[in-house]
Amino acid sequence: MIFGIRGNNNKAELAPIVHRLVKGLDTAGIDYICEEEIASQIRRRFKEKLKQSFTADEKEIVKRCDFMISIGGDGTFLATAKLVGSRNIPIIGVNLGKLGFLAETRTREILGFVKKVVKGEYKIDERTVLEARAYTNGSKSPRTIFGMNEMVINQSEIVKTIEIGVYFNNQLVNRYHADGMIISTPTGSTGYSLSAGGPIVFPKTEVFILSPLSPHTLTARPVILPDNGVFKVKINSKVQVNVVSDGNSIMKLRSPAVVEIKKAPYKIKIAKGLDSNYFKVLTGKLLWGEDKRKKSRF
Numbered sequence: 020m021i022f023g024i025r026g027n028n029n030k031a032e033l034a035p036i037v038h039r040l041v042k043g044l045d046t047a048g049i050d051y052i053c054e055e056e057i058a059s060q061i062r063r064r065f066k067e068k069l070k071q072s073f074t075a076d077e078k079e080i081v082k083r084c085d086f087m088i089s090i091g092g093d094g095t096f097l098a099t100a101k102l103v104g105s106r107n108i109p110i111i112g113v114n115l116g117k118l119g120f121l122a123e124t125r126t127r128e129i130l131g132f133v134k135k136v137v138k139g140e141y142k143i144d145e146r147t148v149l150e151a152r153a154y155t156n157g158s159k160s161p162r163t164i165f166g167m168n169e170m171v172i173n174q175s176e177i178v179k180t181i182e183i184g185v186y187f188n189n190q191l192v193n194r195y196h197a198d199g200m201i202i203s204t205p206t207g208s209t210g211y212s213l214s215a216g217g218p219i220v221f222p223k224t225e226v227f228i229l230s231p232l233s234p235h236t237l238t239a240r241p242v243i244l245p246d247n248g249v250f251k252v253k254i255n256s257k258v259q260v261n262v263v264s265d266g267n268s269i270m271k272l273r274s275p276a277v278v279e280i281k282k283a284p285y286k287i288k289i290a291k292g293l294d295s296n297y298f299k300v301l302t303g304k305l306l307w308g309e310d311k312r313k314k315s316r317f
Contacts, residue, residue, distance in 0.1 A: 023051070054080060105285035140293060150165050153270055173198060183197060183254055226244060
C-alpha cells in the first residue's frame with residue numbers, strides 16, 4: 020500500500036508536518052511518494068534529502084499511489100480531487116485551513132490515521148462530481164471541466180447582471196437577471212452556495228442545488244432538483260462569461276452560450292475515521308445549532 024503526499028506549498032507549516040510524517044512512515048515501514056516541491060522544502064529547511072524513489076511530481080504520484088494524503092484546506096482537497104479524477108483513489112484530507120469540511124483529519128492525527136488505514140480501520144465516503152460541457156469558438160468538440168463542489172457561471176469582467184435561462188431535462192426552470200448562477204452538489208452546499216442563500220444538504224442526498232447569485236428580483240429562490248437529470252444554462256447577454264468549477268478551473272465563453280451540466284460518470288472517495296460524523300463537523304465548523312446562552316440537555 021503506497022500513500023501519495025501533496026499539499027498547499029504556500030503554507031509555511033507544510034514542510035515540518037510532512038517531515039514528521041515521512042519519518043513516522045519510515046519507522047512504521049509504510050511506503051509513500053512525496054510531491055517533489057514538498058521534498059525540496061524539506062531538503063532546504065532540514066538538510067535532509069528524501070530518497071529519489073520516494074518523490075515524484077503530482078501527476079506521477081496519482082499513477083502509483085493507493086491513497087492520496089492532501090494537506091491543506093478544503094481548496095487543497097478540491098484540487099487534489101481534480102488531480103485524482105476518475106482513478107478511484109481515496110483521499111485523506113488533512114486540515115491546515117479555516118473550515119475543513121473535506122479536510123477533517125488534524126495534523127497531529129495523520130500518522131495514526133494512516134496506520135489505521137493500513138489495518139483496514141476506516142470507511143469510504145463517496146461524493147458526487149459535476150461535469151460541465153460547452154462548445155467554444157466554433158469547435159466541433161466540447162470543452163469539459165469537472166467540479167466536486169459547484170459550477171459557477173458569472174460575467175468575466177465587470178460586475179453586472181446577466182440574463183440566464185435554466186432548463187432541467189429540457190424544461191424551463193426559470194429565467195434570471197442576476198450576477199450569475201451556482202449549481203452545487205450536496206458536498207458544495209456548505210460552500211459558495213450557502214453564501215448565496217442555499218440550503219445545507221446532507222452529502223448522501225442525490226440532488227443538486229440551483230442558487231442564483233444576487234438575482235434582480237425578490238421572488239428568485241434556490242431550487243433543489245434530482246441529480247439524475249441534465250441542466251442546460253443559456254446565457255443571452257452579449258458579454259464574456261466564466262464557467263468556474265470549485266474555484267480552480269475555468270472556461271471562458273463568449274455569450275450567447277449554452278452550458279450543459281450533469282453528474283459526472285465517477286465519484287470522489289474520501290477516507291475517513293470510523294467515528295466521523297457529518298453533524299459534528301457542522302457543529303465544529305459552522306457552530307451548527309450552538310447556543311452560547313445555555314448548555315444542551317441532550
